[in-house]
Amino acid sequence: MKLYNEKLSENIEKILAGGSEKYHNQLKEKNKLFVRDRLNLLFDDGEYEEDGRFANCVEKDLPADGVVCAIGKIEGQTVCVMANDSTIKAGSWGKRTVEKIIRIQETAEKLQVPLLYLVDSAGARITDQLEMFPGRRGAGRIFHNQVKLSGMIPQICLLFGPSAAGGAYIPAFCDIVIMVENNASMYLGSPRMAEKVIGEKVSLEEMGGAKMHCTISGCGDLLVQTEQQAIESARKYLSYFGANFSEKPKIIESKPPVAGRTLEEIIPENQNVPFDMYELIDQLIDEDSFFEIKKLFAPELITGLARISGRTVGIIANQPKVKGGVLFVDSADKAAKFIQLCDAYSIPLLFLADVPGFMIGTKVERAGIIRHGAKFISAMSSATVPKISVIVRKAYGAGLYAMCGPAFEPDVCIALPTAQIAVMGPEAAVNAVYSKKIEEIKDVKERMKFVKEKIDEYKEEIDIYKLASEMVIDDIIAPSELRETLTDRLHYYSSKQITFPYRKHPVFPV
Numbered sequence: 001m002k003l004y005n006e007k008l009s010e011n012i013e014k015i016l017a018g019g020s021e022k023y024h025n026q027l028k029e030k031n032k033l034f035v036r037d038r039l040n041l042l043f044d045d046g047e048y049e050e051d052g053r054f055a056n057c058v059e060k061d062l063p064a065d066g067v068v069c070a071i072g073k074i075e076g077q078t079v080c081v082m083a084n085d086s087t088i089k090a091g092s093w094g095k096r097t098v099e100k101i102i103r104i105q106e107t108a109e110k111l112q113v114p115l116l117y118l119v120d121s122a123g124a125r126i127t128d129q130l131e132m133f134p135g136r137r138g139a140g141r142i143f144h145n146q147v148k149l150s151g152m153i154p155q156i157c158l159l160f161g162p163s164a165a166g167g168a169y170i171p172a173f174c175d176i177v178i179m180v181e182n183n184a185s186m187y188l189g190s191p192r193m194a195e196k197v198i199g200e201k202v203s204l205e206e207m208g209g210a211k212m213h214c215t216i217s218g219c220g221d222l223l224v225q226t227e228q229q230a231i232e233s234a235r236k237y238l239s240y241f242g243a244n245f246s247e248k249p250k251i252i253e254s255k256p257p258v259a260g261r262t263l264e265e266i267i268p269e270n271q272n273v274p275f276d277m278y279e280l281i282d283q284l285i286d287e288d289s290f291f292e293i294k295k296l297f298a299p300e301l302i303t304g305l306a307r308i309s310g311r312t313v314g315i316i317a318n319q320p321k322v323k324g325g326v327l328f329v330d331s332a333d334k335a336a337k338f339i340q341l342c343d344a345y346s347i348p349l350l351f352l353a354d355v356p357g358f359m360i361g362t363k364v365e366r367a368g369i370i371r372h373g374a375k376f377i378s379a380m381s382s383a384t385v386p387k388i389s390v391i392v393r394k395a396y397g398a399g400l401y402a403m404c405g406p407a408f409e410p411d412v413c414i415a416l417p418t419a420q421i422a423v424m425g426p427e428a429a430v431n432a433v434y435s436k437k438i439e440e441i442k443d444v445k446e447r448m449k450f451v452k453e454k455i456d457e458y459k460e461e462i463d464i465y466k467l468a469s470e471m472v473i474d475d476i477i478a479p480s481e482l483r484e485t486l487t488d489r490l491h492y493y494s495s496k497q498i499t500f501p502y503r504k505h506p507v508f509p510v
Contacts, residue, residue, distance in 0.1 A: 015053055015063040019087025027087065030183055032160060033227050035068055035085040038118055041231045042081065048072030051107070052100040062088060065096040066121075069104040071111075074235050077243060080108040083118035086161055090122035093167070095131035098139050105145040112244040114154040116234060117170050120161035139166060146173035151344035153244045156237060158230045159184040159210070159220070168208075172219065175341055176237060176293065178230045179210035179220040186213060218297045218330060237291060240305040240312045241345050248346045248494075249312035255286040263479030269418055271394050271425065274320040277302055277352065280392065281317060284308060284483050290315075293338060298330035303338040305347070309487040311494075314342035317352035318403070320393075327358045327399060329367045332376040335402070339379040348386035348490055351410070355399030356425065374509040377401055381408050382506065386493035388412055388486065391419040391464075391473070406472055411493050413473045414485065415464050421472065422462040430454040 018024070018034060027034060033041075040046035048070040056065040066088035070081045082101050084091035093101075108115040124133060132138055143166075149155060150173065157174040163186040171177040171186055187208030194200045194207065205212060214220035224230045242249055266279050281290065285306040292304035302317040316335055318325035342349055358364075358373050380387075380402065389410040395403055400421055404410045415421070422429065431438070434454055441447040460466075468476055477485055 011054065011057055015057065018063065018085050019061070019089075023087035031226070032086075032120075032183060034087065035083050035118070035120070038158075038160070038227065038231065039068065039070060039072075039081065039083060041228065042074065042116070042118075042234070043070075043072035044074060044076065048081070051104060052096070055096040055100055056094070062094070064088070065094055065100065066091055067093075067097045067100050069100045071107065074114075074238055077114070077238065078111060079114045079116060079238070080104050080111070081116045081118060084121040084161075086120040086122075089125065091120050091161070092122045092125045093132055093139060094125050094128045098132045098142065099137060102137060102141050102145065105142065105149065108153055109145075109149060112153060112246070114156065114238055114241070114243065115149065117155070117157045117174060119157055119159050119163045119167070119170055121164070121167055122162055123164035123167045143169050143173060146170070150175075151245060151340075154238065154241050154345065156234050158234055159186065160227055160230070162186070164190065176221045177213075177219060178222045178224060178233050178237075179214060180227055180230050181210045181223055181225055184210040184220075186219060214294075215296045218294060218333065220297075221293050223296060233291075237305075240291065240307075240347070245344055245346070252307065252310045254310040255289070255307075257283050257285060257483065258287045263416075263482060267393060267416070267418070267479065271420060274324065276321050277317050277319045277325075277354065277392075280352070281306070281315060284486060285313075285315075286310065294334050298328060298334045300325055300328065301331035301334055303334055305342075308350075308483065308490060311487075311490050312347050313490065314338065314347045314349050315352065316349065316403070318355040318392075318399075320354050325355050327355065327373065327376075327402060329364060329369050329372045332358075332369070332372040332402070336375045336379040339376075339383055343379075343383040343385050346385055348388070348493065349380075349383060349404070350486065351380075351387070351389045351404040353389065353391050353395040353399070353403035354393040355395055355403055357397035357399040358402075371509045373398060373402065377408075378506070378508050380404055382500065384496075384498045384500070386411050386490065386496050388489055388493075389414070390482070390486075391415040391421060393418065394420045394422075394425065396420075396422055396424050411496065412475065412489055414475050414477060414482075415468070415473045416479055416482070417464065417476055419464050419476075420459075420462055421464070421467055422458075426455045426458045426462075429458050 051069045056062040066085050068083045082104050155174045157171040157177045159171055159179045161183055163171055168186040168188055185204055185208045191202050191204055191207050194202055210223055214223040222233055240249055260282055263283055268275055285308055289307040290304050300319050300323040302319050304315050306313055306315055358369055387404050387410045389404040406413045441450055467473055
């Protein structure tokens with residue numbers, strides 16, 4: 001028995017050690033952690049159980065076949081984890097690597113618990129392609145499982161290194177992608193391949209770097225500086241969710257908002273004067289509870305998770321400080337994905353509208369802004385969670401529709417006293433209707449007087465109290481009462497149940 005125990009200890013020691021010392025040194029040079037150090041930080045007290053630990057143990061230099069698949073707890077919640085070991089053949093996939101990943105996905109499905117992917121992989125081993133690529137238990141099964149699990153259990157990707165070729169679809173199918181700057185990357189074809197195949201010379205950062213994906217492509221959701229920050233962010237993100245789609249997020253102890261200016265002081269009366277929507281959000285939510293998603297991508301729209309009096313809520317807010325809060329192709333996509341995320345996991349939605357509408361012009365029309373705007377509106381319209389719409393200052397044109405206007409059955413549509421709802425703003429409307437008449441008035445003072453009269457008439461027509469009298473909106477409240485109102489409304493709507501008519505599925509715009 002002693003001999004057997006010694007052999008077992010020897011094998012376990014090799015598995016825990018990973019690859020050779022030179023590969024560990026390479027990690028240190030790049031400020032990267034060894035996979036098991038990552039897991040020690042991720043799990044409560046660094047404790048976890050590992051599946052497939054001895055995979056490929058009889059082969060030389062392939063301990064655990066380059067991937068650790070584990071079950072443990074994060075803040076007391078059971079989770080499953082797949083983590084690449086980049087010291088073993090650069091974290092590449094072989095037959096047993098793929099089988100281990102598929103099995104941990106199946107375990108997460110059976111247990112109905114969140115699944116985290118700690119990605120740091122060079123992709124498939126070409127030498128093993130027949131065994132791991134095309135079959136029913138091949139790499140494609142990983143992505144099939146991700147699609148099946150989407151909206152069933154939270155799927156989180158922490159991208160520490162490369163995610164190459166087909167492997168790039170692991171982050172793409174996750175609910176959120178957290179990327180470490182300078183080390184994380186994702187691409188279908190490497191810079192070397194791009195140069196050989198299409199003659200394009202490009203750097204790794206330009207092709208698929210973390211900053212590029214978090215600012216331009218939108219494939220990344222959160223850019224962090226260190227792996228420790230990535231792990232801390234993943235742990236915090238999970239705190240806003242139940243274990244699966246059937247569990248509602250936990251209500252925690254309420255905190256007051258951060259000390260700051262009142263909403264009356266923050267919101268300018270002039271509809272065209274920009275202000276910082278973040279400052280307004282801070283006065284509505286519990287202090288330090290905002291977890292923003294895609295902050296660097298399409299910043300004219302803010303999306304993030306927060307708590308109001310201890311309750312989790314998803315916030316979609318226009319940012320007047322960036323491009324006037326106008327909606328573009330990217331902001332429409334950003335909103336649609338976030339709404340679907342919240343709807344899948346029973347997180348109420350709060351829309352804070354200060355929107356001039358969607359962008360116009362040939363550039364955005366050719367980019368398909370109508371199609372992308374329809375995607376945004378489709379996601380919002382089909383969401384079954386509690387929806388609260390607040391017209392902070394203005395909601396013009398299709399911007400009103402996208403931000404959950406009255407026609408889309410918000411549970412309540414609230415307006416602040418200076419809010420305006422219209423097809424377009426007063427100045428634009430007067431110019432559109434009276435442009436010829438304005439041109440005919442040669443005297444400058446007379447022209448300005450005429451324009452002002454028509455603007456005042458238009459403002460009377462769209463007066464918020466007139467709209468309230470017609471029941472276009474449900475309530476007008478003072479800014480100082482908004483947080484308390486939202487707290488009460490979220491409590492009352494917590495039992496909301498809604499089912500759409502039976503169908504296989506809608507045909508969403510893409």
